[in-house]
Amino acid sequence: MTKPDKRQEIVRAALDLFAEQGFHGAPMALIAERAGVGAGTIYRYFENRDILIQELYKELEAEITPFITDGYSDQAPFRARFLHLGTRFLRYCIEYPLHFRYLEQFHNSPYGVAYRRDKLLGKEGQCNVFTELFEQGCAQQVVKDFPLPMLCALLFGPLLSVARDHILGFLQLDDSMIERTIEACWDAIKR
Amino acid sequence: MTKPDKRQEIVRAALDLFAEQGFHGAPMALIAERAGVGAGTIYRYFENRDILIQELYKELEAEITPFITDGYSDQAPFRARFLHLGTRFLRYCIEYPLHFRYLEQFHNSPYGVAYRRDKLLGKEGQCNVFTELFEQGCAQQVVKDFPLPMLCALLFGPLLSVARDHILGFLQLDDSMIERTIEACWDAIKR
DNA sequence: AAAAATGGAATGAACATTCACTCTATTCAT
DNA sequence: ATGAATAGAGTGAATGTTCATTCCATTTTT
Known part of the structure; x- marks a missing residue:
């Protein structure tokens, strides 16, 4: 022990x-x-502080994917899958506020930028549930013809902002509000 | 001199x-x-480092409103005003990348949260061009029935994310792409 | 009784801030 | 007009503090 x-x-x-x-x-x-x-x-x-910070990030990252894809079927129609992943993502952020805040810290730090750059170059691992989803959406022409980072921005931009507001108490997110939020994001990306 | x-x-x-x-x-x-x-x-x-940081923020903040409202008429139809302000905002971010990066730093720091809280309580000053705009949009029922922070999230969330990506070179924002971005945000908030 | 793990004082580097001094230009006295 | 006196902006070496990291005496495990 x-x-x-x-x-x-x-x-x-x-x-x-x-x-x-x-x-x-x-x-x-x-x-x-x-x-x-x-x-x-x-x-x-x-080994040192930096490595602690990075390890911590890896642990959280590994934890989030299973949470999001719980009950997810990649056979379902595109819209349903989008709503599912978006909802689960937002739920994760507000159910684990400490994790969320940590992830935000990390992303807004020099670590985060370096990390992101690596990801986009050797595009492996990552939240590739989303990457995959968006690429299919493009192929099926159900989403607007935007590059991947734009589609991510249209989904994650609002979700992160809203999660932050919820945690800081500027906004109250109940089940219905969560659903309506994801629907609004859907309106943004759907063709 | x-x-x-x-x-x-x-x-x-x-x-x-x-x-x-x-x-x-x-x-x-x-x-x-x-x-x-x-x-x-x-x-x-x-007086000290903190105050330097805060003064710097105030200078930038004072600079952004005129830039955004250049050529803006609050008599124009709601959608046109939304597109105008959104576009100008995004343009500001990418034309002044250093200012944008500084503002982001600030917002993602303890200063930013404190500042935000003050703003929401004694709701004076701020980007209240946007506050005003959104409030009218609600009243006229042209935007979805969401609290103000949610509407802000649906606009600024994507814009900030996209500006960041542009500056870091993950995404190329030309005039047409900027326009399409704002249109997508419009789809998210319009009723 | 080794070996491994632990605690926490000691170390040294990085930094914000201070302060005794210099330098410049403006005012004053002659 | 000339030189002396004053004010106060500007400087950067010195100070004190805050940490990350190391080291080794002590404890725990094998």
């Missing part, structure tokens, strides 16, 4: 602190304290 | 560095060097 136990605590503490305070409100000493661990112990599990 | 000269240089250097490197890649010493000024001099014009 020791090996993964401490690592787990460190990851949890780091996630909490980074999400709540941002990367710069979370010194290693604080993470250690929050994890109930000595400062040096972190370095047994993570 | 001395008084505003140095201040101007400091502001310019800070904008460049913050936009290019993020708040954390820009120590005061570097800003001073880039401005051709002694490190202490910055403190003659700005």
